[in-house]
Amino acid sequence: MTDYSDLLKADNNQPAHMIRIVDAESFESWLSAQPQRVRAIVAAQKFAGKGYEHAIIPGDEPSDWSVVAGVANRSKLSSWCLAKLAETLPEGQYRLAEGMAGPAMLGWLTAQYRFDRYRRDDNAAGPRVLLTGEVAQIDATVRLAEAVALVRDLVNIPAGDMGPAQLEEEAAKVAESFGARFTVTKGDPLEQGFPMIHAVGRAAGKEFAPRLIELRWGDLKHPRVAIVGKGICFDSGGLDIKPSSAMRLMKKDMGGAAHALALARLIMGARLPVQLHVLIPAAENAVGANAFRPGDILRSRKGLTVEIGNTDAEGRLVLADALTLAGEDDPELVIDYATLTGAARVAVGPDLPALFTNDDALAAEMDAGGSEVDDPSWRLPLWDGYADMLKSDIADINNAGEGGFAGAITAALFLKRFVPDKAKWIHLDTFAWRPSPKPGRPKGGEALGLRAVFRLLEQRYENSGRK
Incomplete structure (x- = not known):
């Protein structure tokens, strides 16, 4: 992982190239105040003060040059407004003439992410270091960048190198870093205690055997928060096998687990006063002689029987058993992440996680937090009127609705049956992938909905229960 602490440092008047920020409104007044030489240089570089544009302004000596950069709004910097600079400027140290980068420090860091495992x-290019006077924000910003990088790394690694066993290893590293309690359930105990997780993953064989990974951290006196992440390390679709075009990106089907681990790192790194329980049902949905079949009836940990309408709707099965266990500790808040449905992507596209919640105030907090940290989601309804689509003639519920309508909603309604009644609940159906690059956000695995949830948790718990 990139060492982000080397890319964001306290400004102690070290030598550095100056970056001056302008926007469309201030560009002309800035330009008119410049000598003719600078105006000619700016014109030659076709710089007009627009976002993500910049120009290099030479000084009197070869190493004495500065930068003028365009942003959308210089009075309200976004997380990504300096990211293009961090991608394209020469190696070296930089400081803003305006002094404060604020949220743009994150984009400066994430723009320098590289996935170079293979x-x-x-x-x-070498590192571009940003000097800042906002010393108190450095550690928190670095932690955010590291969490984003963790999601990207885990999702980008191919399934052959990121199966359930490797996902367990990554979770163990996170637990060890913060002294969290770490347990794994697999084999016969998994089959007996979490039958749907076992059923989904049993065809993958011993090397990729399913398991439930758990991490617990925090003072038992603090509020209980459960985070569940779908960890399907590869999804062939099972016997309802996917076409090759749909299977190509299924290494990312453990993106929910990646988000859960990254969020856990943020919570523990910030020492939020919560009693944290992370649950990752990890499995590979494979084809084999002992694969679960369409029409099978599975008995869940909760005791509900589930008819399998489609083996490619496996994520909700493993989440259901994990959510049931999470509810047994009576948490006040349950959050789950999952790359759950193609229907969510059709509804809101790749950039917006589909948000479902049983609490309107929680939805408003997510919306406000997401806007604040440039990590939006979009709420879809938990419309109980569609629950009939999951009816089964021979079991308590079917795992896949008929007709193809409202796929993201019916998936969320399925999960709702396994969420504890008294808990507030957030379900994020996230893509965990960026199909095309944007400044600070390369193509590939991506954290979507991570920073918004962390901001919500900070606002709810940061100043409560501290000793």
Whole structure:
């Protein structure tokens, strides 16, 4: 992982290139105040003060040059407004003439993310270091960047190198870093205690055997928060096998688990006063002689019987058993992340996680927090009127609705049956992937809905229960 602490440092008047920020409104007044030489240089570089544009302004000496950069709104910097600079400027140290980068420090860091596990880029530029006077924000910003990078790394690693056992190893590293209690359930205990997790993963064989990974941390006197992440390390669709085009990206079907681990890192790193319980049902949905079949009836940990309408709707099965266990500790808040439905992507596209919740105030907090940290989601309804789509003639519930309508909603309604009645609940159906690059956000695995939830938790718990 990139060492982000080396890219954001306290400004102690070290030598650095100056970056001056302008926007469309201030560009002309800035330009008119410049000498003719600078105006000619700016014109030659076709810089007009627009967002993500910049120009290099030479000084009197070869190393004495500065930067003028365009942003959308210089009075309210976004997380990504300086990210293009961090991607394209030469190696070196920089400081803002305006002094404060605020949220843009995150984009400066995430823009320098590299996934180089399988290919070394000998032509990659060296580090671009941002000097800042906002010293109190450095550690928190670095932790955010590290959490984003963790999601990206775990999702980008192919399924052959990121099966349930490897996901367990990554979770163990997170637990060890913060002294959290770590347990894993697999084999016969998994089959007996979490039958749907076992059923989904049993065809993958011993090397990729299913398991339930748990992490517990925090003072038992603090409020209980459960985080559940779907950990389907590869999804063939099972016997209802996917076409090759749909299977190509299924290494990312453990993106929910990646988000859960990254959120746990943020919570523990900030020492939020909560009693944290992380649950990751990890499995590979494979094809084999002992694969679960369409029409099978599975008995869940909760005791509800589930008819399998489609083996490719497996994520909700493993989440259901994990949510049931989470509810047995009576948490006040349950959050789950899952790359659950293609229907959510059709509804809101790749950038917006589909948000479902049983609490309107919680939805408003998510919306406000997401807007504040440039990590939006979009609420879809938990419309009970569609529950009939999950009816079964021979079991308590079917795992897949008929007709193809409201797929993201019916999936959320399925999960709702396993969420504890008294708990507030957030379900994020996230893509965990960026199909095309944007400044600070390369193509590939991506954290979507991570920072918004962490901001919500900070606002709810940061100043409560501290000793």
